[in-house]
Amino acid sequence: MRFFWSAGAALLVVAVASGCTSSQPVTGRFTAVIPLPSSSAPSTAATPLPADLPADLSVEIEQERSDYGIRQLQVRVANGGATPYAVTNVTFGSPNFVVPVGNTEPGRVLPALSLDFPVLLPAPVCSGDRSASPIVTFDWSAGAETGRSTVVPADPLGAMKRINGEDCLAESVAGIVDIAPAAHLRVDGSGAASVAHIDLSLTPTGGAGSVVIDGVGPTTLLAPAGGALSWPLALAVDAASAPSSLTLDVEPGRCEPHVIAEDKRGTYLPLTVTVQPAGVSGTYYLPLGDAEKAEVYSWLADHCGFGASP
Structure with missing residues (x-):
């Protein structure tokens, strides 16, 4: 069971199974909502704009680990009242992205539940004024009442700042050097004695500036051979560098079957980088390709001795 804060009036949200009975279909993921004392509320709350948000509803945004790789964001609409709400035409917009995006799939937000509406994020905006708040707009109905609400969603985990930081760091790195994993994993040996090798190519693009790759960190699935905590590199690349x-x-990283079965980010290599002359440092996540990812799973199954990969 996973606990997390919902938007608005201090709601503790508890994941539940989708076996609730209703005459209406329920789409998306939904969660039980338990009111808590206002003193326990997080500091960030949804802010209604000119179109009023029904008092029963609150809105927040969140990106779960399974959303990272596919660049997806969850728009969560919570119903703290006693009346079901039909919600549709959910739109999300932010100055951090080139265009607004939406989810037209209708959903029914039952009393004391919340419902996630996933949207795929467009290309980032990494220049100019991006200080304006994100906006969520959606249509709703409850009984004979209907409306269209526009709201600044709560962002309790700071998803917007993190996503834009990662997006713009990746854009800066890609403008200077193309870092690409090989198409396939190399493996020496077999079983518990095997060692895998991930090959990376670095090809300067000719763009201005430089990238220093300080090192690569471990993941839940992958660790440096020999017991080191990371792969230190200290490589500098600029337009004058040779490929x-x-x-x-x-x-x-761990020989436990459930770690692979539940994997979300284990094949994203976290590179610690610094981009000059901007002096921006952070983690650049490099995903392995589909074929190499599958080979990692197979190698782990063989090395750890727990049979076929998922």
């Missing part, structure tokens, strides 16, 4: 390559020698 190069490097190899990460890998052992399993």
Whole structure:
């Protein structure tokens, strides 16, 4: 059971199964909502704009780990009242992205529940004034009442700042160097004695500036062979650099079947980088390709001795 804060009036949200009975279909993921004392409320709350938000409803945005790779955001509409609400035409917009995006799938937000409306994020905006708040707009109906509400959603986990920071760091890195994993995993040995090798190529684009790759961190699935805490690199790349390559020698991060079964980010390599002359540092996440990802799973199954990969 996973607990997390919902938007608005201090709601603790508890994940529940989708076996609720209703004469109307329920779409998306939904969660039980338990009111808490106002003193326990998070500091960030949804803010109604000119179109009023019904008092029963609150809105927040969140990105779960399974959303990262596909660049998806969850718009969560919570119903703290006693009346079901039909919600549709959910639109999300932010100065951090080039265009608004939407989800036209209708959903029924039952009393004391919340419902997630996923939207796929467009390309980022990394220049100009991006200080304006994100906006969520949606149509709703409850009994004979209907309306269209526009709201600044709560962002209790700071998703907007994190996503824009990662997006713009990745854009800066890609403008200077193309970092690409090999198409396939290399493996020496077999079983528990095997060591995997992830090959990366670094090709300068000719763009201005430089990128220093300080190192690569471990993931839930992948760790440096030999027990080191990370792969230190200290590589600097700019327009004058020649194309190069490097190899990460890998052992399993954890030999537990559920770690692979529940994997969300285990094949995203976290590179610690600094981009100059801006002096911006952060983590650049490099995903392995589909074929190499599948080979990682197979190698882990063989190395750890728990049979076929998922």
